Amino acid sequence: MGIHTGDSITVAPAMTLSDKTFQHMRNLAIKMMRAIGEFAGGCNVQFAVNPEDESIIAVEINPRVSRSSALASKATGYPIAKIAAKMAIGYNLDELQNQVTGSTSAFFEPTLDYVIVKIPRWNFDKFPGADRTLGLQMKSVGEAMGIGRSFIEALQKACQSLEINKSGLGADGTGSTKLDDIVYNLEHASWDRLFHVKAALKLGVPIQSIFNITKIDKWFLHEIQQLVLMEQELKRYNLQNLPADFFMELKQKGYSDSQIAYVLSNVTEDEVYARRKELGIHRVYKTVDTCAAEFPSKTPYFYSTFENGYIAVDGKTVLSNESVRSDKKKIIVLGSGPNRIGQGIEFDYACVHGVLAAKEAGFEAIMVNCNPETVSTDFDIADKLYFEPVFWEHIYELIEFEKPEGVIVQLGGQTALKLSERLHEKGIKIIGTSFEDMDLAEDRGRFSDLLKNLDIPYPLYGVAESAEEALVVANQVGYPVLVRPSYVLGGQGMSIVINDEELENAVIKLLKNLPGNRVLIDHFLDRAEEAEADVICDGENIQFIGLMEHIEPAGIHSGDSFAVLPPFNLSDHVLNQMREYARKIALALNIRGLLNIQYAIKKEKVYVIEANPRASRTVPFIAKAHLVPYINIATKVMLGTHKLSDFKIEPRQFGYAIKEPVFSFDKFPNVNKELGPEMKSTGEAIRFIDSLEDPYFRHLYKEKSMYLSK
Template structure:
């Protein structure tokens, strides 16, 4: 690859007159980044970089002394500093750099580190020297025996390009570390770095909402109505066109951070007033919220001519819950073949038009048999480890080899994928999120578009009820086998589905307790239950009191709308404090009732992953 040299422009020459070499070196030694210096001097960041190059002010790499100076350390750990001696020796081997995910946090965790580690293994098998760049010592990718060489560096353009200039790799992989390294692809490409896998142009086409929206229009692929805004008036104009409720979010978000569903102009104004970063380059995204849709995650591997769908996951919860917080079922279980065929067709079309090479993830919403594309991520997703383990196919390894230039058509034969367009399974797998609500009770317990989970559990079984029961137990949410169930659902959920749930619980000898509206609906339909006061109503005891005193064993509460979510937080908080399992969607309630019935009548078997995967060898 050819790294572009910095050009000494007039702006850089002018900058050198007020920022001499000694000052620049001192600033870098004191930890000022190029971006910070550019902000201080009100100049573009490339000008600071060009001035550094002109002065010859470059960082060097030191080896982490794991032997406390008793004898020479041989570990491949390096970090940069502004000194003189460079202790990192670049080899002549063919090599690839992998950018990691950075610090683990809500929205980006070890799922991406798993992808990076699997990519290291695949590259090593292919004969490449592997170089890992990450700044989190608490990950597997930064263990001493994973990559051939490791740089503990922030995932910024300045730090990354310095490593690339020193190591001179054949290419860089940015799509396995999540959103953080993906943001660097355009700058690295402009600097002459070879991006392995999907090009920076394809990444930008998927990430830029206006460009992606235009592509969907061109391909006649349905999507929720949307718009972009940089101020309140533009935002109101969009909501007048698409209607409420609307999903608002900043550009290039991680883990649904700062996403919110708004129901009125006042809520929209409050959101924008609190927003920290809305510009023309990073506008506010506003989508029509499909309130009753069912969401799907599709992971796929693609090259320039071929596409294999590695997993189609159906969310138990309805649309509006972040995919990282949703209970995901693989394979899908109650959707029409037509909708599945449509999603597969859209996936192949988008992979071809985005020129995806490697992994991609697409989120769909299905409403009344209509399929809508929510978003496309031309990178690894947090579901990739789940899909790989559930299907017993090394998804990341295949994607890595595709990114190195191998054809998916050749790999089909090697991994026994033949002519399939979807990896099949003969069992069922469930991904269940784990939440920190017991540690952060005041943070609120109701799920939405902003990710809240801090982990996940996985269960395998031959049938859905057993898989769901195992998933709940693995996530430390113990379903009751007897006792009292509190039910409070919104008006839209007062339908045959909640009647079936209540009837099942009644047949299993649970006592049913409900608030006034739900109580009236259930009793009118012949289901016996007791009435209790809401938290905000006059009269005691209310539902909060009953949960607090240990008289409730399971809570089904489905608030809808801004006011309901606010009013019902007390119920969720009481449930968490008293270790009472609760669900907040009708879909989760249905699955929970099936799981309770399964636990009452069935003993669970135990199988290893290898046993579940053995069907591939038959």
Template sequence: SQTLTDKEYQRLRDYSIQIIREIGVETGGSNIQFATNPLSGDVIVIEMNPRVSRSSALASKATGFPIAKFAAKLAVGYTLDEIPNDITKKTPASFEPTIDYVVTKIPRFAFEKFPGSEPVLTTQMKSVGEAMAIGRTFQESFQKALRSLETGRFGWGCDKKEKLPSLEQVRSGLRTPNPERIFTVHHALVLGMTVEEIYELTAIDPWFLDKFEELVETEKFLKRIPLPMINKQQLWEIKRQGFSDRQIAFGTKTTEDEVRVYRKRLGVIPAYKLVDTCAAEFEALTPYYYSTYEEESEVLPSAQRKVMILGGGPNRIGQGIEFDYCCCHASYALSKEGFETIMVNSNPETVSTDYDTSDRLYFEPLTKEDVLNIIEAENPEGIIIQFGGQTPLKLAVPLQKYLEELAAGTASSTDNQLPISKIWGTSPDSIDTAEDRERFEKILRELDIKQPPNGIARSYREALEISRRISYPVVVRPSYVLGGRAMEIVYSDMELERYMTFAVQVEPEHPILIDKFLENAVEVDVDAIADHTGEVVIGGIMEHIEQAGIHSGDSACSVPFTSLAAEAVETIRNWTYQLAKALKVVGLMNIQYAVQGETVYILEANPRASRTVPYVSKATGVPLAGLASRIMSGETLESLGLTEEPALKHIAVKEAVLPFEKFAGTDTILGPEMRSTGEVMGIDIDFGKAFAKAELAAGQRLPLSGTVFVSTNDRDKPSVVPVVKDLIELGFYVVATEGTRKVLKQEGLEVELVLKLHEGRPHVLDWIKNQEIQLIINTPSGYDAHAEGRLIRRTALGYKIPIITTIASAKATAAAISSLQSQPLEVKALQDYIV
């Protein structure tokens, strides 16, 4: 802590021990939260959890003291003085960790994914991930943590042009806790507000505000002095405050590369210090490093062949622990092959940042500056960028450029005598080909692979012309945003105009991508692995349960596929082989297809690990990430014994975990923009049971009897008829709104009428609140899903009633209920399925 007095610190320590003993915790970890009044010194206990918690993981990474590991050993009978400290190898676990550095954790938020939910921070957790940074000072670790978040910021201000808000807007932003308040404090100081004024509005301790004020003074210094006028001592002090090269470049009106060259010419390079749990009292034998700007570096020399793995940074919607799984398994596999593995990551929630997952751990931001610094300190033989998601891929081009300059002798390096590192696996050029729409379309034309009709619009008029030419509905999205952000399906000129007006700003430099939306198409994911000889093996073909139009990360899916025609599967296999060879893939590749009737279309290809790799690996028993890492080191598929697609006798269903309960005001419908924050898997011999297990694991309790409420949009009314028929045969009582009931009646299905909100009482909400409904099938009407449907879905969520918003999911749910009614679920270990 930075602001607690020693007396306060000792008192909280004593209180913690007393509480643990009073509660009766005999062994294991506990988490206790206090609130202290800085004015009076009063202390209040907020809560106590007799278990390890989220903060236990953070504390373990911050100190190098593995709380959960020690708790497990204590549970089987060890005492603290019998457990050795892994890092020092000399001290026992009964030595409390002490540190001589500062750790800062900053949460990452995703309110933009949940429109209708107010971006206000309360006692309910709303962050989707976090980043952690270590430095010698608070300012250094704070700025490193901010750039570790990967939100486009390279520190606390002084990194991009910003239009300053008015003082009244700043005061309003300071009063309410919100994700951007830390930057509002920056605006306040730049506009001349005093520390006292900011403290009155925020109650942020003046100690922190004084440190922030020092950073603003340094920023002002950078903006009034040319780069060559900054001397070595001044540059040391600026870097010790955590300023990145990008910030210094912005302040001095130069480029990041120019700052890097100048900094290294002056000899201002980072030193790497060890996390040792004992404030350097004992020697640390586990290489767990952080950077700071001091003279002496503690990096241990090594003659082993080294490979660096770039992690995925903080968890976020679209990029989570699925990629961390790949990084960890790559490290395990390469370590077994005799390589010294170097992990670079900034996420305290992950296994990759455990000090024993790799041979060397660098807890650093994944930016160009920080990664190049580590490359120069370690000089690895290979650098792996395809396991950490989009984060390391964004570094592919600048890394390749730097390594090419180094090879040509034109880059500024600390030691030009060392061998040159190489990016292992698929080349950055191939990665760029897959991401560049025009280059990728050229390859597809050469291979005669079909794509949905599409176009690129640089104005509203162009967007209108393209949409009418390829015919509605169309999928529209910005070209400059990843992960489904701001992506929508539009069905008319009016909806397109609304999207172009309110959702995005179309400009010549920021065009809009428009694709024909394939209605009633089945989406298919393929994970494949290829080696340098051109051999390709498919790891798994996954059939999405939700129809095309739902983001792949939010859709349930099954492996193996359950309903695809043999001709379509053959086409998918052939196109996968052709594309992997055309893109010269070495390692993993993911391709998404859409099957509409008998026609197959390709949606996108990513020559990297995808979020489905852990799912496919667990479903098939084939460790794709580990094998891919060995292929990148030069081995072949044949030498690894992987020559054919795995054949399964069971079915594994993946389901998304959605956080709608945390975001009041957000509709629960699914669409092309990803919203899930996690996933689960169900496995069984039968599809229905596998789906049921996945739903139960995701927190959705499927009823085996009771009343089902059905209300669908006009497009879905014909498709819902067989689902309702199945539910009636399963013994359910069905009620429906007037329009849906009319269609069901025409098909000979008698169901009871339920009134809409404006039609009188008792209406559908009364049924829900009286707990007379056990299952809801409610599909929205495009973008203009009226307030009534939204209110029904939010109310059902509050009463924990399962709600289904797509017909595909309704069909799978009926199959799951049928399986559950026929016989109970059987529990088996994963190893019993993977023979």
């Protein structure tokens, strides 16, 4: 108690409640719902349970579907909101069918033969100086969920899903080793306290002491301690003499191949995978069916786990795979993982419409994602849904099992895009733009060289791999400079600096947080206008989705800027330059699918800042403004089933649409609210106006010069 439910790690089914307590809570919940009068629909009830005597206190009741409802729906497969809506218009539970089984009533309560663990996703790195202590006010911006046969397997999969450079719960070289720091973080409920619990157990801190500090139930602490003991046992072996049964046990506890490689040392993740394959230790896929396999399921909703299988009549070991591979042409769409700043629900929009387009084009569409908040993880969107981490090992083994025609990485943001190199190395086809061309666009230095060859203006730049090199480059291109890494989203690590001291600090911090990344240093075009374009290219022809002008000047991240569609203050000369440069870049990069280009405009001259060969966060905004299914069109172009000339694209005529960023600074009262090149907004809205005389627009435009402090 004391930590907001949205910031709490959630486990289902309940692990530490007795059956008596569980049934008592159920009865109390029903009693409370009936006490509020005529009521039909979803309801959320929260309790506090005293672990000493199992006494129960009702905390609150919300007579509506809640954040927990979405999680519970994904955890059980039971469509709570859909059933609640039908009950609200007069249906009874026994009149509604369970869609998952197709043969039972919605009156059957869901039963689980697996465990789910939900871990929130925080973005404190975007808010320097923010109080990272968790409490009564929610601070997380998203969440990830892991499904496994045991609590510890589900926990490790949830950790792998977070995309915070963790290969699981520890055993990856990222944990703290200083006892004082660990104890401090146990005493203060921070976002990473779970990892400090594991680190404390590894240093030998007694379970009782950890319980006294954190009040985390000892059952969970004992489960985490099992991981510490298994890692100590693993260190006794090398890869070749690691017993097959112990190897299987490690995988059943959720250990990734990269974690096992780290603990063994001197071996690679690929070598661990190859050895595992030799021993016949493979994932099997089980169904989420609401009824613990009591009834047949019609829903293709799966998760992976490991099991020993059974011996067939011919003496061979057979794995019980509930997912049956079809003979149809199929493609896999990689999702965007947990929502966070820079990669929000816009990318799930792209994934959903991409899946639907692939189905229309005659492919079996397979969705992979781990975010319970999204539409892409609804069981009735894709032909098959795998609720799995968008994590290399899980993706590769699924590809090995399903054998698709290829994988779409353009729609899932940086999460999917960063797996493209490994897919390419393994010879797996990337649908749409090739890895080589995407990598050229993502590598800021090489992309600037391409612009030079295309005779497209760009800010003076240089590339550095150390603070010393950065100082030389900055003095060549001239201050102020924009410091930025490659292969990131949401402006991660970007900053504008005006002198050597600021530059040195920025580069050291960036290389510490993103080791191995080259730093691009651009001359910053102070007081320039900023604009962007989204296009679809089929390799020959180009369709402009939209040209947008930002109200804020260049230097404010595009995700934090108010964007106006169509541009309101750019001359025809500038717009023609933007279109010409976009056409040149799309053809030079051999784009098959989507491309986003960002521009800076100063004194009627257009400079290209960057190009992103993927769906951008502005495509849903433009699609809703124009009432054109751009993602559907782009996906069919990627798949090669259609050319742009096959579509009749007629954008709706309207005045202007404004993309409005939404901020959550009220959750972080002590942080600097000044906007800059690193994104801080947590959402967005759309507003339509008839003309530039609209008072709302005039107010925004009047304040545009207040944004940059330097």
